[in-house]
Amino acid sequence: MKKPLLLVVFSLLAYVVLAQPTKVMLVTGGHSFDSLQFFQLFDRMTELEYEHFAQPEANNKIANGIADDFDVLVFYDMWNNISAEQKAAYIRLTKQGKPFLFLHHSLVSYQNWPAFEEIIGGRYIEQNKNIPDDEWSEYEHDVWVYCTVENYTPVTAGFRELRFFDEVYDNIRISDNVKPLLRTRHPKSADFVAWENRFNASTIIYIQAGHDKRTYETEEYQRLLLQAIQYLKNSDKSKL
Numbered sequence: 001m002k003k004p005l006l007l008v009v010f011s012l013l014a015y016v017v018l019a020q021p022t023k024v025m026l027v028t029g030g031h032s033f034d035s036l037q038f039f040q041l042f043d044r045m046t047e048l049e050y051e052h053f054a055q056p057e058a059n060n061k062i063a064n065g066i067a068d069d070f071d072v073l074v075f076y077d078m079w080n081n082i083s084a085e086q087k088a089a090y091i092r093l094t095k096q097g098k099p100f101l102f103l104h105h106s107l108v109s110y111q112n113w114p115a116f117e118e119i120i121g122g123r124y125i126e127q128n129k130n131i132p133d134d135e136w137s138e139y140e141h142d143v144w145v146y147c148t149v150e151n152y153t154p155v156t157a158g159f160r161e162l163r164f165f166d167e168v169y170d171n172i173r174i175s176d177n178v179k180p181l182l183r184t185r186h187p188k189s190a191d192f193v194a195w196e197n198r199f200n201a202s203t204i205i206y207i208q209a210g211h212d213k214r215t216y217e218t219e220e221y222q223r224l225l226l227q228a229i230q231y232l233k234n235s236d237k238s239k240l
Contacts, residue, residue: 021049022233025070029055031078031105037213038076045226055079063089067098071233076210078105082113094119097201099232101225104210107172120206121178121197124169138170140188145209147193150180154231155196155205155224162220167211168193181205194224203235 026042028035042050051070053061055077063086067073073093093100100119108124110116117123124137147162162182168189175197182194193208205228215221 021047022072022229023070024048024050024229025058025067025073026050026052027055027058027073027075027077028052029058029077029079030109033076034213034216037216041216041222041225044222045229047226048229050074056081059083059086059089062086062093065089067093068096071236072099072101072229074101074103074229075106075109076103078108080109080111082110087113087115090119091115091200094200094202097203097236099202099236100204101228101232102204102206103225104167104208107169107206107208117173118175119197119199119202119204121195121199121204122172122174122206124172135171137172138188139167140170141167141211143168143186143188145184145186145189145193147182147184147209150183150192151196153179153181153196154234155194155228156181157227159220159224162209162224164209164215164218164221166209166215169208178206182207203232205232 039052042048058077059079059082063083102120107120107122108126111126125131125135127136142165145164145166145168149156149159168184168186170188170190172190174190174192174195178195178197180192180195183191184193195206197204197206207224207228209215209221
């Protein structure tokens with residue numbers, strides 16, 4: 001009788017572990033957004049339990065180790081000020097294997113920190129007198145963006161084509177080391193609008209879509225984000 005009882009106990013324990021919501025540290029700041037609809041997007045994902053931190057508090061918290069309490073870090077910020085201690089905290093997290101999801105304008109963050117480009121897998125280059133103007137990135141608001149799946153992974157599973165009324169970025173830098181996930185042929189956009197990157201032990205996803213509520217409120221976007229977060233949680237090497 002003991003063996004069946006043990007199997008029941010282990011099954012219940014496994015169910016409890018699997019049923020635990022994914023804990024998300026959600027970071028914003030530095031760029032305006034449709035805040036009501038953005039947070040409603042995350043509220044609808046009942047599989048998640050998120051806590052919101054705005055910059056500069058978010059980076060202070062990361063430097064103090066709070067990110068260790070979360071399964072996945074999601075960034076929707078566009079921030080440039082970062083101290084040496086905060087940079088070291090980000091690098092420490094990547095060495096531990098903490099997963100990151102970067103959304104939309106987070107590609108513009110930390111223009112003067114080269115390692116951030118290596119972490120996220122690319123960079124939107126802001127206008128700067130010290131950079132040749134032919135290297136400046138560009139954007140176009142309020143356009144239909146048709147995306148096709150470039151590589152099928154747990155992030156893109158179940159999709160063939162996605163469509164968002166959003167904003168596109170062009171003339172951005174994208175690392176040759178990333179795995180492209182979504183491609184668009186929009187004439188004012190870079191080819192790839194979502195990718196997977198690896199830095200140290202971390203898995204990182206970047207998704208360009210997400211400019212405003214017209215995208216937040218689509219079922220496709222919610223599903224894409226949820227699949228990305230769940231995939232990243234399963235990749236977290238810090239829990240091994």
